[in-house]
Amino acid sequence: MTLLATERMKLFSTRSPWFCGVLALGMVIGFAGLVALAEDDPTTLGLRSTLFGWQFGLMVVLVMGALAITTEYRFGTIRTAFQAVPNRTAVLLAKAGVVAALAGVIGEVAAFGAWGTAKVLAPGADLAIAGEAGWRSVAGIGLVFAVAAVIAVAVGALVRQSAGAISILLIWTMLLENLVGIIPRVGDDIQDWLPFMAVNRFLGDPGPDPVMGPWPSLAYFAAIAAALLAAALVVVNKRDA
Amino acid sequence: MIEAVGLTKRYGKTVAVDNLSFTVPTGRVTGFLGPNGAGKSTTMRMILGLDTPTGGSVHIGGKSYRDLKNPLRTVGALLDAKWVHPNRSARAHLAWMAKSNRIAAKRVDEVLDIVGLTAVAGKNAGGFSLGMSQRLGIAGALLGDPQVLLFDEPVNGLDPEGILWIRKFMHRLADEGRTVFVSSHLLSEMALTAQELVVIGRGKLISQSSTEDFVAQATENTVLVRSPQLADLRAALGRAGVSIRDEGDSLVVSGMDIAEIGELAARSGAVLHELSPQRGSLEEAFMRLTGDSVEYHTDIADEAAALLSTEGVKR
Known part of the structure; x- marks a missing residue:
């Protein structure tokens, strides 16, 4: 608990989480507003199309998570942190936990904020959150953001440099996962097992005959995050600070 | 500890x-x-x-x-x-x-x-x-x-x-x-x-x-001797087997303490104008000890060492 409180103090005593939080909310909610206003025929407007800004919010959350750890390396405060708490595993887990919690809150506020905004701006549209699939599409965004933040912290701890970690995360999510599909024959099969494609199955329409259902897809995404975090823990404990 | x-x-x-x-x-x-x-x-x-x-x-x-x-x-x-x-x-x-x-x-x-x-x-x-x-x-x-x-x-x-x-x-x-x-x-x-x-x-x-102790051990303690009969004194000190260095119109003696030099001067009938201990500085001690172990050795280090040792004597 002490460590969680310490990491919370560290996170909120700098500007970047506030900046990233506002930016993520603005992206997701702003896009929902734009979509709602741009649509002439409100009946074609659906729940998922109003929430499509979550992908941009995700980018911001990845940047925030990576920065939370890479700035510690950049400014040398990681040494002060390990000097204060020599148990590096505990430090990294606490940081990942706090960043994930913040990302989760940002995700939920953004998702429901976007939904509410669209409902106000396009009163004629059918935006009811119906059934398990509906709730998953909205409330699931917070879960995805939380897990994504853990991935970002793990990659940040492995790479240690802001520019490097952010480049890897953004190029992976925006480019590589989409480009893999181009590979002849095996591309589509590989793509099914990529982490952020699993997120698409969880939040959106899994399509016909998916490789796994929405919830197993989220579990798979979380397992990849856990594996990356475990790798980061091994490396951070072994490496000289 | x-x-x-x-x-x-x-x-x-x-x-x-x-x-x-x-x-x-x-x-x-x-x-x-x-x-x-x-x-x-x-x-x-x-x-x-x-x-x-x-x-x-x-x-x-x-x-x-x-x-x-x-x-x-x-x-x-x-x-x-x-x-x-x-x-x-x-x-x-x-x-x-x-x-x-x-x-x-x-x-x-x-x-x-x-x-x-x-x-x-x-x-x-x-x-x-x-x-x-x-x-x-x-x-x-x-x-x-x-x-x-x-x-x-x-x-x-x-x-x-x-x-x-x-x-x-x-x-x-x-x-x-x-x-x-x-x-x-x-x-x-x-x-x-x-x-x-x-x-x-x-x-x-x-x-x-x-x-x-570091300074005492590492620096060579020397004695500065001034005398109008410098040549006689140098000869007497030479016979005693100590190392002598000329320093302007004086001698720098190492390997013999002040009392002994004074007694030797009295025996050889030399008048003393100055007989003073020269304490080594920490810099000298340091340079002497680490001179061989500087990671990035340059000629500047040698020059500095030479400069410091002459300065130490003048002091």
């Missing part, structure tokens, strides 16, 4: 610290002296558990740093004053450190007051001058009211006022019965600050002793 036994750190083929053993006694200021690149900072990082030794071990009060519970309460350290987040305020920086070791929040204001940063506590640390950063680092080291304090090159880059402040501060800490281990490549600074000296060069221990 800090005790290092056979401490070794290798980076690939480079040996940064080589089988280093020393002890830092309780309640004194111990200087950690060595030229740049001698392995001082690496040793300090190993003491704090930041770097893992390739071989050997180092213990603080019998415990490995990583086994200390709330270590900031046992060991305070300032390794680099720039290890702060530039957009975090001085108070916030100390607050998270305090929180992590269950130190009362009011202690943050106490240490800010001790180092004289109360007025700028809410300002971002990124805007601090080097002197202010150094003070903030010291505040962090003092946070847990620790018995053991480590400082790595604390006066580097400071103005004279800042240097004086740090020097007084070290003495105050030692007077309070704390163990202070402070590294420097500045000998003159160590002569004023440290009571004990651990001297290293190229990662190896050169000597561990009190500062006085």
Whole structure:
């Protein structure tokens, strides 16, 4: 608990989480507003199309998570942190936990904020959150953001440099996962097992005959995050600070 | 007490610290002296558990740093004053450190007051001058009211006022019965600050002793002799088998103490105008001992050594 409180103090005593939080909310909610206003025929407007800004919010959350750890390396405060708490595993887990919690809150506020905004701006549209699939599409965004933040912290701890970690995360999510599909024959099969494609199955329409259902897809995404975090823990404990 | 036994750190083929053993006694200021690149900072990082030794071990009060519970309460350290987040305020920086070791929040204001940063506590640390950063680092080291304090090159880059402040501060800490281990490549600074000296060069221990003993042992104590009958005296001294060097209109004698030279002069009927001991400086001792072990050797070092030794004689 002490460590969680310490990491919370560290996170909120700098500007970047506030900046990233506002930016993520603005992206997701702003896009929902734009979509709602741009649509002439409100009946074609659906729940998922109003929430499509979550992908941009995700980018911001990845940047925030990576920065939370890479700035510690950049400014040398990681040494002060390990000097204060020599148990590096505990430090990294606490940081990942706090960043994930913040990302989760940002995700939920953004998702429901976007939904509410669209409902106000396009009163004629059918935006009811119906059934398990509906709730998953909205409330699931917070879960995805939380897990994504853990991935970002793990990659940040492995790479240690802001520019490097952010480049890897953004190029992976925006480019590589989409480009893999181009590979002849095996591309589509590989793509099914990529982490952020699993997120698409969880939040959106899994399509016909998916490789796994929405919830197993989220579990798979979380397992990849856990594996990356475990790798980061091994490396951070072994490496000289 | 800090005790290092056979401490070794290798980076690939480079040996940064080589089988280093020393002890830092309780309640004194111990200087950690060595030229740049001698392995001082690496040793300090190993003491704090930041770097893992390739071989050997180092213990603080019998415990490995990583086994200390709330270590900031046992060991305070300032390794680099720039290890702060530039957009975090001085108070916030100390607050998270305090929180992590269950130190009362009011202690943050106490240490800010001790180092004289109360007025700028809410300002971002990124805007601090080097002197202010150094003070903030010291505040962090003092946070847990620790018995053991480590400082790595604390006066580097400071103005004279800042240097004086740090020097007084070290003495105050030692007077309070704390163990202070402070590294420097500045000998003159160590002569004023440290009571004990651990001297290293190229990662190896050169000597561990009190500062006085270090100077006494390492410098050649010579005697300056002036006399109108210099030639007679030189001959007499030559017969006694001591080494003599001409220095203007005087002689510099080594290997014989003042009383003996005086008696010899009386026996040979020489009038003495001056007979004075020449004490070696810490610089000379340092150059003599570490001359072979400077990592990045240049001719400048040799020139400086030559210059220093002649200056030492003139003094």
